[in-house]
Amino acid sequence: MAETDSASPVLDATGVSKRFGPVVALHDAALRVGRGEIVALMGANGAGKSTLVKILTGALRHDGGTIRIRGREGHFASPAAARAAGLVPVYQEPSLIPHLDVADNLRLTRTPREAFLRWASELGAPDVPLDEMTGRLPLATLRILDLARALASEPEVLMLDEMTAALPTDLVERVLKVVRAQADAGRSIIYISHRFAEIAAICDRATVLRDGATVADLPVEPGVEEKIVEQMLGAALTPVVPAAHAAAAVAAAGPPRLRVRGLSVGPRLSDVSFDLRAGEVLGVVALEGQGQDQLFDALAGFRRPDRGTIEVDGTARSFRHPADAIAAGHTLVPGNRADALLMVRPVRENIALPLIARPAKWGPINMREEAAIVAEAIARLQIDTRAQGEARRLSGGNQQKVTIARWIATGVRTLLLFDPTRGIDVRTKRQIYGLVRDLAAQGAAILFYTSELKEIQAACDRSIVIFNGRVVDEIAAGEATEANLMRAAYGLTGRDHAAGVPA
Amino acid sequence: MTDAASSAPARAAGFLRRYPVVTLLILLAVLTAGLQVTSLIMYGKPIVNQLWFGNRLNYAIALAMLAACQTITMFTGGIDLSAAVVATIVAFVTATLTPSLGAGPAILVAMLPALAVGLLNGFGIGVCRVHPLIMTLGSGLIATGFLLVYQRTVIATGTEVPAALVWLGTGRTLGLPNVLVVFLPFAAFLIWAQGRWGFGRLLYAVGANENAARLSGVRIWQVHMALYLVAALIAGLTGLVYVGQIRQASLSLALPLLLPAVAATVIGGTSIFGGRGSYAGTIVGAMILAVLVSLLTLLQIPEGARRILFGAVILAVTAVYVRLSDQG
Incomplete structure (x- = not known):
């Protein structure tokens, strides 16, 4: 465990709050990172993790609270300002521009080439094709190059978001080793990961967010996983409801x-x-x-x-x-309703769409039959049809019902x-x-x-x-x-x- | 249902959304009345009479038929810039082959290039995923090249527009242009099919959200293939109708109609982004343009200023229409 320089942390955020209209994303978030420390930032979906990260890296502005960087209060007006001040993030999605080759990407961010290549090789990507279009490289390589670029800029605080996702095991090991070595050399790291094994392997502390507030700051030691899960869920655990569904699988044979x-x-x-x-x-x-x-x-x-x-x-x-x-x-209701709906078309056409998909059904539509099928689906899902002229005018819930109704209409x-x-x-x-x-x-x-x-x-x-x-x-x-x-x-x-x- | 708070423009906009074609008809009536008044003031005699009506209707129908290609492709968010070239080729080949083959076989042979361009467009857009603007621009240029080559081979033979096409294009029965015999069923079929045929619905679906259509089991390339084939055949038909009106085939016959046809479609309320519109609107849009041309000619404005005004009116009408009907 590296010693914690808590007397003068490199980054110290307290009481950070952020609202998006009526939605409170953060109300009392805190994060302290000392020199040479790796701090895991944990939280369930919607706890406010990404909002906090965006504030710290200058992509969003906070409404309240204080952020001290090397003891001085302030905030970054832009991601570029954050980088200039030494806070460099590596996000989950590759950030190199896909239509430029690697060398041009480096020039764009004024990344020293020698240092970049050294880090890439250290991280397990020894032969970086500098003249290759970035978009053609595999995801794992892109992530390694992102990290190499971040390291080449010699950051004071490195923010890693799910760095090891999509990496094969050997690269994960190298990344963890390099990250730990960076911390031991005095750099500070904010480490976001879903993988407890990695957190146990390299992190010094874990800060847990829940419902927009920091609820725990725990030293990483054996058995901390259970404590973290407890904190992420909160005390108000829903009691176990016994399985109410007696719907045993039909035809088990x-x-x-x-x-x-x-x-x-x-x-x-x-x-x-x-x-x-x-x-x-x-x-x-x-x-x-x-x-x-x-x-x-x-x-x-x-x-x-x-x-x-x-x-x-x-x-x-x-x-x-x-x-x-x-x-x-197999019929799919996708996660994003905008992918599934004809927003400017009536509810009826949205529901009846699969009925006319095959060329054999391209001829005259039996309007009466179609109206009956659609009406049945609408009734079954209790879709509010007051705004059925255009799907985009429906509420989100009704839109989702329409995407499901499409498949109900044809028999699931x-x-x-x-x-x-x-x-x-x-x-x-x-x-x-x-x-x-x-x-x-x-x-x-x-x-x-x-x-x-x-x-x-x-x-x-x-x-x-x-x-x-x-x-x-x-x-x-x-x-x-x-x-x-x-x-x-x-x-x-x-x-x-x-x-x-x-x- | 009366809402005291809703302002007059808001209610007008609501009306427009529900009955876009009615609003366009009102605009058409206002323009025609304006034309009549102008004529009375400038020359002391009315211009709008049976002869004028037949003449304008003829022009509007040729325009509306070529605009049908733009309308159905625009439903999917596409466009067919090769339509005017295809119309010209079909007309030219028909006229050059009629002396040797006779009208019927000449027309059949002349439709083959239309078929070829349609298949090429459908393949390029549906299978190779080329943008329709580029694909049809390219195929139109290629087809123009072939037309020039073809013209060299037939330079000695004379041309003859089949009598049936002339009857269709210039004849009148009971004061109405004969071309209505073709156009009325044509328009009625398109308006029926756009909403009540599976294929028509799919055009809107592909234009509104290609991903949603694919998710529902639509193979998008099939739709594009069929669509551009149909568009090319309609363009060929337009060429036959138009050469009957002009009574003389040329290498640039229908080319001046291309951009007015796109304009008629947009004025008629079809969204260039795809997903909505109606052929009924396009027909009224074509009639509005026909009256507009008449008005500008009547005012004896010089050609340059006429074009400027024409462009400005198209922009203004489209802007107002798009704003009021809440598109985009």
Whole structure:
């Protein structure tokens, strides 16, 4: 453990607050980083982590509180000002400009080339193709180059956001070693990661955010993981509701509706296997960016998997286009409603869209039949049709219902719901849970990813937990408390614990 | 339902949103009345009579037919800049082949280049994902080149516009232009199909949100392929109608109609961003342009100023229309 220079911290933020209109993102956030220290910044989805990071790196301005940099109060007017003052972030998404080659990217940020190449080689990328278009490089290389560029600018405080995501194991080890060496050489590091193993390996302290406030500042020592999870969840844990759904999987014998084996998609999703039976709602629990997007894309025909098989009713299928997936009964409700809706078209056309997708259906529409199908779907989902002339005039909840109604209208076999309740009101959420249970009771198979852990108990029979691109746990509805799910989502379960992370 | 707080412009805008074509018809009526009044003041006699009406209707129909290509491609957020070239080629090939082959076979052969350009556009836009503006500009230029080559090979043969096309283009029955025999079913079919055929709906869907269409199982390339093929065939049909009106095939026959056709589509309320619009609006837009040309000619404004005014009016009408109907 490096000694903590808490007498004069390099960065000291206290009581930081930030509102976005009526939404309070932060109200009492604090973060202190001493010289030579690595501080983990932890928090569940929506705790305010990214807002705090954006404030510290000059991308956002805080409303209240004080930020001291080397003892002097101030803030950065822009990301460039933050960099100039020695606070350099490496974000989760690659920041090199894809249409420029690596050398031009370096020139753009006035990064010394020699230092950059030295760091890149140190980090496990010895032969950087300086004249290659950045956009053509693989994701893992881009992340290493981002870090090398940050290190080459000799930052005083380095902010690393999920630095090891999408990196293969050997590179993760090198990165952790370099980061620790940097701290030992006197630099300060803010380390954001979902991987407890890494935090235990290199961090000195962990600062935990919950609902916009800093609730704990814990020294990293054996067993701290449990304390951190406790703090992230807060005291007000919802009591365990026994699994209310008696909807046992229909036809337990025979092949499952969907059997996924060894599915790998891009750098994010590797070797995922699970079964989904008719009549079952299977929850998917994962932190941001653990590969769940790629899983849903592959199942819906938007991306072709690199490896692995997708079997529907015992037959192997390969989807080249969403139309192929739909033919196999796979229908997707994507996370972003704007991706799914014809915003300037009427509700009716939005719902009836799959009915006319195939060239055989391009001719005259049976308007009466269509009106009946649409009306039934609207009634079933209780869609408020006062503004049905254009989908964009509907409320978020009603828009989401329309994207689901589209598939209800044609009869659901396998429904892929990607965070279907994001940003919608509580009443609509309840309606959607009810609908999901109804559909399952009628024999549909439903895969339900949610970013809100308590929804797993509200809607699912069991859930799988994806961490770092792999299924790390399977939790029955009865045991799916928020604490259990959270622990599993952070990879803190016995099974497949390490999951590509060096101990 | 009366809302005391809603202002007159707000209510007018609401009306426009619900009945865009009605509003355009009002504009058309106002323009026509203005034309009549101007004529009475300047020359002491009315201009709007049966002859004028037939003449303007003929022009508006040719424009509206070429604008159909722009309208249906614009539903998807595209455009067809090769339409005027295709119309010209079909007209020219028909006129040059009629003396040797006779009218029927000449027209059939003449539609082949339209088919080829349509397939090329559909392949480029649907499969190779080239932007429609670039693709149709390119295919239009290529087709123009072929037309010039073709013209050299037929330089000795005479040209003849088939009598049926002349009857269609210039004849009148009961005071109405014969071309209505073609145009009325054509327009009625397009207006029916745009909202009540699966293909018509898909055009709007692709224009409104390509990703949502793909998510719903639509193979976008199929839609583009069929769309640009249909657009090219409509352009060919326009060429046949127009050469009957002009009664003389030339290498630049329909080219001056291209940009007015785009203008008619936009004035008619079809969004260039795709996803909304109606062929009914385009027809009224074409009629508005036809009256506008008449008005500017009547005012005896010099050609330069006439073009300036024409451009300014198109911009103004479109701006007002887009603002009021809350597009974009």
